[in-house]
Amino acid sequence: MNISRKTLLASIMLPLILSIGTVATAAARQYSEHHDTQEQDTGIREIASLPLHWLDSEHKGKSNPASWVHFKILGFNDFHGHLSTGRKVGGRPVGGAAVLAAYLEAAEAKSKNGAFIVHAGDQVGASPPVSALLQDEPSITFLDMLANDYCEKSDNEQSDDDHDHKRMSHHKKRNFRQQKCNVIGTLGNHEFDEGKQEMLRLINGGNYVTGPFLQKEYKGAVFPYVSANVIDNATGKPLLKPYVIRRIKGVKVAFIGAVLKETPTIVTPTGVAGLSFIDEADAINSYIPELHRQGVHAIVVLIHQGTRQRYYGGPTDAEVGTLHGSIADIVNRLDDDVDIVVSGHSHSFTNALIPNAHGKKILVVQAFSYGTAFDDIDVAIDPRSDDIVEKSARIVTTYGDIGPGLSPDKDVAKLVAKAEAMVAPMVSKVIGTTTAGISRSANAAGESPLGNLIADAQRRKMGTDFSFMNAGGIRADIPAGKVTWGDLFTVQPFGNDLVTMNLTGVQIIQLLNQQWVGQPYPRILKISGLSYTWDNARPENDRIVEVRKADGTLLDMAASYSVTVNSFMAAGGDNYTVLTTGTNRVIGSNDLDALIEYIKAMPQPFNAVIEGRIKRLN
Template sequence: MRTRILDWLFAATLAGIAAPAIAQVQAEHGSIEQDYREERLEGLQARQQAAQRRSWRAPDWRPEPVVSINLLSVNDFHGQLSPRAVAGRPAGGAAVLAAYLKAASNESTLIVLDGDQVGASPPNSALLEDEPTISFFNLLANPHCRPFSRQMQMPRSVQPFAQQRCNLIGTLGNHEFDDGRSELLRLHTGGNHRKGPFLEDEWEGARFPMVSSNVIDQTTGDSLLPPYSIYYREGVRIGVIGAVLKDTPSIVSPSGVAGLRFIDEADAINQSVAELRRHGVRAIVVALHQGGQQTSYEGPTQPEADTVTGPIVDIVKRLDDDVDVVISGHAHGFTNALVPNANGKPILVTQAFSAGTAYSDIELVVSRRSRDIVEKSAAVHTTWADQGAGLVPDAEVATLVAQADARVKPLVERVVGLAQGALSRSETPAGESALGNLIADAQRVATDAQISFMNPGGIRADLDSGEVTWGELFAIQPFANDLVSMDLTGAQLKTMLEQQWSGQSYARLLKPSGIQYSWSASRPVGNRVVEMRDATGALINPAATYRVTVNSFLAGGGDNFTVLTEGTNRVVGPVDLDALVDYIESLPQPFGAAVEGRIQRVD
């Protein structure tokens, strides 16, 4: 029987690791021989019976010694430490999610976090700079996991081998860049925030590895994080490659991605695949923060399921044949399908909604002979809090969440106003929403502008009727963007409105205040706006100058509204949330807002 130490040294030799580097890894993890348990040889009959439950089997499969691997994945958690409602029932929350993941885990389990672990988070995470969310995931890590900061200090050639027995790995989503590279690295590698300390006297950062292959430091030309990690499970090697959507710069404030270059997802992944092959790795999983949509269903992967749509399809089509599984995210939807690449290789693609309300349970069978994945299947499970594992939330995680709640309670529970009815961010067919109108009005009043616009992606929750607390408003506007006032001509306003469709993967209809306009879907992109009028009803004059307020994300050209970077006489005003709080407090109570026809669709 091959020993673990020989298996590791073979991979290390292929990687070109020198003796001092090997010694460094050994120092981090103790004796490699002791760190690995003996291989457990199980009967072929038991393996074959398990294989009957798999949804895909390699065409050349034959009975042979195999290893079963379990992946549990969570995408788009967004700091959702507390439960939320799904179809009228409680689901998710960190303690409930932990209970489900631990119940589903075994000795071969690897938990994969697919990006947007943080960002757009509720107050009990965001007000503490999302440290409680990383602390939650640290509690899922096994004793073999080490601080990510130590891994980042190692030579780059060693980093993929540095956490071979850790049961947890994460990749980056677009929201990890909300506060820029420095904060991204601080959160994951340690060091107290300037507002801290919070729940820990000295913030240590993540106790698990992070990978991302397509985010490049423009100065060094290297990837910001290790592009992949190599794991050993029962004598087989598994490579996990990370990637984030290449369009991240268009949906994040420019300051958040300064000095970084986002390259094509498939190109970066395939480059990492080639490197993994050189390390003798054939079983390859991709954690990709980009996704698509599919009609949801329960149970194992159905080869005949509805076709997947969205950006993920084109990316998968271009992936190398050695990619076996793509764990996807970003779309906050469901995916459990076999999507073919250009050569017809079925690649298992999963996505488990968002906010910890579900997880993907992926079962893999790896051949000891070929070292490749020969069978694979998945199921997406909802983390109901009122049944199953959710009935007994994880006690240690629940204590952490309670500590975070207590820290932010005085501010979160402050009553700001009284809503006479619920206000929704849901759009009319024209693109208007009652909650969007309220926010846009607040921003215009706060800056004494003529016109203001709010981007729909920045409105993260609806507002219930009754007492309105600061915490509820924070959940609606969690990004702490500054308001920026600028001068734009009427012609530039027209260009900005046309950019709602131009260069967008889907229409992003801004929520206006102080302006009314109509548009036609039958007209070509770039000429869809029919008419624009100001608050007095006068037509917008292309040559006139107007004072316009947007948030700092839009002001920097976010969401491809590039014309806003041309605005002149810029003045930075209050934070968007402060403007909303002040505006609601100034209104007669109870207050309300409605769809008023500010945006009209003429066909």
């Protein structure tokens, strides 16, 4: 119903069922410990704090809270195939599929009416070898193992309401008490890395051409994927079901999916061939009347788009203000019946009540990435209005040294161990040694040690004047000690080819300015064979002060230079469109092979540092 709500006085607040798990409360915990540097802004966005908001004012005085239906939504995002343990936050172990599963099961057990488990995209893609070398099948199987006995493969094609029959799964199921399929997912941009058909295979099942892997016959997802804004050009209809409806204690809740409409600009053209990505809010809102006709007024959006907010522990603070970026515009335009947005993509923290254009407060959450945290959302629906009347969340870190982390899910642990054993012969090969590790973290100018190493490797392999590497293609740091093939695959998992081309000096300046022009946030390239200075006070299309070649001489605007980029960039990915105009294009080595070859040829232990290749003014 299109009715705005106001904050009630604290005196009428009702206690919520608080989430389990320990949440880090120290303000010193930095978001950068917990997130990936791909696909996000470069600054922390703060939201002005207001009093706590628990209840919707339209229900004041005319509803009996004792009749409300309480349940949980447990969400995570940007898992990217991180099945194994080994990540740390503040020096403490976090994440891993078995640990995450234990936390989710423990959280569900505290909810009288059970829980829904949702993911907001990028479950697969840009994955470490334990998942990627097996075509990310283990990461879908992991989600299948979280599903209850009411889930079934055909749910991706079933009617919009639920089945009433129970099925026996080919997996041992968790003892979730939700009496309908409890898992729902949506698509992220990385689900399209290998194209529509491979994405559909992961969902619907069937062996990969080099399979089988862990299963004799890969079963696919037993739970539904929803996406309202990805259109199959051949049919003019959504590629997947736009939404599913779930019942809990007689009331209905809908889950609608969407992915950022800019997906074609950050995925290779072959990955999105035959598909259109329409406006997220328009697509979501277009299904509201259809849901109303089915008696649904409690609506949850799963969206692969996000922003960042300063981290805090504890339940949702009623921080009503301005979120920056595309997600702000999307939330602003959402229908008043949307109550909760589970977001992703920016690999960051979000937990805030944000008003739409009518002042309706929408809970927006995001739980970092890689399974290192999850959204623990408490929800209540009033059966008299069929609307959500209470919502609050905690972002819970999945520490491995306390609580549920001390008892990882045994079945999931077996799955991970089997996958690790299958890829071990390849990933364990030692390529080189470092003494202190090599970081992808950039300085204020945008230069990073690992970026320099990769750009140098690509220029050396292809023998060009310059090379340029996108930061989003560098997915992990190189650890200290022995560096294995698996470590380097985790750094560069996309399997891009290297492409050489010729650009004029003018085009190179255009390329460098495209680090800001048309970007949602600065995308600073990693470079080799040149250096440059940029001025943050100048307009986006004119920030380059000067460019010098490796010999110290200035770039000649009229001259032609040979450059190396990866195949993603060469196709105009990340909005580096000037690269599509390069001449004399030649496809060369795989990017990972070039890095491995370069490191093997370096004196050991090898290293890379920030050299001042990029300088920033203002």
